[in-house]
Amino acid sequence: MTARCGFIPHEDFYRPTTHPIHFAADSSDKIFRLSCRAVLFFYRTGTANLSTNHDKEATRSVIYRDNLFLNARFQEAVQAAHDQDWQTFEKYSFYDAKMMEDLLYKCEHLMPLEIKCRYALQHYYSHGDHSPIIRKYVRRAKIIRPDNWRDALPESVRDIEMFTVYRGGIGSIERAPLSISWSLSYDVAEWFAHRSELFYRCPCHVY
Known part of the structure; x- marks a missing residue:
């Protein structure tokens, strides 16, 4: 039988009931x-x-993200979460914020709150700020804040109870208190505001 490509005439695939097809695999x-x-x-x-x-x-x-290598890492991390083996979980999950986001959605019910907050903080600055579930646990991360957390602040505000911070963005001022990333520098906030204006083509604000 000669194989053909392209348009197949109607008579090649239409067969009346008076001419049944008999399959060999009966x-x-x-x-x-x-x-x-x-x-x-x-x-x-x-x-x-x-x-x-x-x-x-x-x-x-x-196959996670259609990638066999990432799939192997993802499945190992999921198994580690079931085993409550957080050292192994960190070994296989620390690839990018997208993988951590997917693992949080899949294993959220298996992970202690402290663990979820710790990994959310680790990935927040590597594009994790766009992930709703990572932001969710960054906001709850106060429970794992060390006693000496002020040591991480800039020296100029380390011993001050109240100081001014700035943020640049496109959201309304009413939603600004819900935001996470702020700066001590007005210039830095203004730079981010103009960047948002360039990307989203809408009015920007410095809060």
């Missing part, structure tokens, strides 16, 4: 095996959707 177990192979073929190549529930997220749940 036993039930052969048909089952062929069906399984077809599912595996289309699933692996992504050339067909065999189920309405088979969406992109379902595929990612099989």
Whole structure:
């Protein structure tokens, strides 16, 4: 039989009921095996959707971010969370903020609050500030604040109970107190305000 590519004439795939097609694989177990192979073929190549529930997220749940290396790290971290082995969890999860975000969503119910806050703080400055769940645990991180936390402040405000901070952004002033990142420098806040204006094309503010 000669293989052809391109347009297939109607008469090649339409067959009236008076001319039934007889398959060689007429036993039930052969048909089952062929069906399984077809599912595996289309699933692996992504050339067909065999189920309405088979969406992109379902595929990612099989191979994390479509990357075998990251998938291995992700699965090791998930197992470590089940085992409450936080040293191993940190070893396999410390890849980027996106991986930590996904692990927090998946393992949130397994992780003590102190652990979630610690990892949220570690990833907040590496693009984790865009993640709702990382911001959530950064806001709760006061519970793990050390007694000498003031030592980390700039010397100019270390011993002052009240001082002025600034923030640049595009949000309303009413939402500013909910924000996390602030600066002692007005110039720094102004720079971030203008950067936001450039990216989002809307009025900026310095709070």
